[in-house]
Amino acid sequence: MDRFALTNARCALPGGMQENLAIVVAGDRIETICPMADFSSGTSFESVPSIDVDGRLTTAGLIDIHVHGADALSFDTVDPTEPARIADFYAARGVTAIAASLVSAAIPELSGRIENLRAAVEHPQPGHARVLGAHLEGPFLAASQAGAHDPKALVSPDSVDWRPLVDAGDLLSMVTLAPELTGAVELTRALAGAGVVVAAGHSEARGRELRACVEAGLSHITHLWSGQSTLIRNGPWRLPGLLEESLASIGLTAEVIADGKHLPFPLLEIARRCLGGRLAIVSDATAGAGLPRGAEYDLGGIRCVVDDGVAVVKDAASGAFGGSVTPLPAMLDILVHQAGWDEHEAIMAGTAVPAGIMNAGNRQGRLAPGYAADIAIFDHGFRAVGTVVRGVVRGCDGLHSDGSIPRMRDRG
Template sequence: MKNKLKIINGDILTPYKIIEGGSVLVENGRIVEISQSYIDSPQAEVIDAKGSYVSPGFIDLHVHGGAGHDFMDHSIDAFLKIAELHAKHGTTAMCPTTLTSLKEDLIETLHCYEEANKVNKSGAQFLGMHIEGPYFSMEQRGAQDPRYIRDPDPNEYKEILKWAHLIRRWSAAPELDGAMEFARYLKSVGVLPAIAHTDAVYEEVQEAFENGYTLLTHFYSAMSGVTRRNAYRYAGVIESGYLIDELDVEIIADGVHLPVPLLKLIYKIKGPSRTALITDAMRGAGMGEGESILGDLRDGVKVIIEDGVAKLPDRSAFAGSVATADRLVRTMCKDAGINLLDTIQMITSTPARIIGIEDKKGSIVPGKDADIVIFDKDINIINTIIGGKSIYKNEEFAERLIKSQSI
């Protein structure tokens, strides 16, 4: 007998419209049918969405941790706990992300990733690592540890890229010596180059784009705007993101890193097809306010979690977010006033396209992986389904929803 799952009575978020009161049929981990009416499949397990939204699973291209753990803890358990925490908030796939560190730490983290990926059965899927740093501008380091910031070193990155099959993307500052050669090498081994923690000007970004840098990491955060050199003004990375239409941008849409007016501006100019929502979440995601550590527990940076964000102790800069994916969707819809379909595109099909998995993930379309999230009108997650398997159900909320509909 085939492994079947049927979702009924849901408002299905497709790439083109919302199918109200529709059904989705899943077989062997893939979507096989979508209908505006009831699908007859008597052997299927049934999930009644009870009028809630049925969405593609959220894809987070940039996440460092959560639930008190960080991907640089060098622990398989940390990888699994982070994946489980974010799955509860609607993330079905993610790129675990590093911080600026020694080469040896990066390689150890890659080894942990490889082992954790083999046993990750109850959390968000891993799509490949995101190496963030260490090739950054010291002036735009933000919370990145200055002890480890350096220029691209071919001997170093070529050794790390022996594990390119485990790496999906790598963020760097394009104005550094050797950054163009670095990007070309990344492309040659199938890794996406991205621009981050940079003081580049437009001309340098244009050259970077021509050499393979096609994504701006956490747009606006730790990157240059208009600058003056002597008497002359130069457009920075932010302006470049707007001027170069083909550049993709990712944004921390927690309402803190970027206030609502900037969220609206990015949406207005770049649009949902070039904008990906990311959490950039550190270990404090899913935890309360107080002290925490950014990066490795053994050698990380002390931070304070308050006002819904992580900050350096002197409060001079943000130090990563504590957002979860559902918060991003809620902020864009409820605060910035972006329509739901466009918001969902920015956290599903757009990130899938950016990292080249749009043929498998990112939309509720027959033939694609059955990565599905069910949530209510206030973006409260009710069910998270990965590969056709329900890995999270908010039993308490589902019960309240049933009672509210019976009144």
């Protein structure tokens, strides 16, 4: 359909929640959003077919800027079909854009994995989530903060030729690095100059090292409390770590894994109060997302197992999580119905904020005229029942699970 409307929607708009609205889509953009009374009486809408969402919560499609895979599939693969299959998995859950996160590996391997994303990025299949390019979570990380990354894969920027990564062009969207490593400032400057978002993470950095990279173009902080240095004492002097510097920052954005497992609710609340509208939620979901408890999978050569709502590294001595197994919609349910977050604020942390972090805030992440027709329709508990991606309507578990569009009517 070139033009259609979602009607009787309860919408998360940039300014707040509003009910009884119609969202008119034309092509791959939102044409207008108006009260149902205006849609029903407007002569310009007489021939527009509509889908009655029956008062369901309707948001901009969720944007996950840190996701490694799902359903036994991983972006760390040489299988050219897996990125599209992962994009399909998330679109079916109301996530309409994802950054393909890659774990630490040698530069030639990472270059090949980035190239493997080309088809999904440049020629997406209809109804699949947008793939926003690669997010390299490594290999420029601190060994002491490796987490689920293979320590043998970690390197300092001054020890390798990282130029092939900078030359990856539009296929590279974000790089997480440790600011204290030798050569990190030079790498940050080169990446930021190429339009890549640079983030600090898996790091032992102190304030001076973080500020040096911020001056070179670093703008984001990867998963607060996970893989971050914290406060230490040097005699009587207290020295803030990356965590405290991040929470006290003025212009930096940051992300949290809001699965209720990585971080207890008081820590999520601290991040919310400190960063406000600069805080995004991310899944950090791995191949374990969608798999049953006890299922095992590889994360960059590290064996992980799905436990009680989270993944852990199988080697018990490591004491590390192996990423998350919870997609963003379930995290919204946790934040709103368990952690007590305001519904609108939580939704913005999964839509407008991550869009802004990825420098796409002027075209994605909001229900507003002129923005991308990436839309999610949720039932109770943030269960997706319908998704629109680039103007293509697809069903999710109920609204039109057979591929048709029930409740659609021609008003002409």
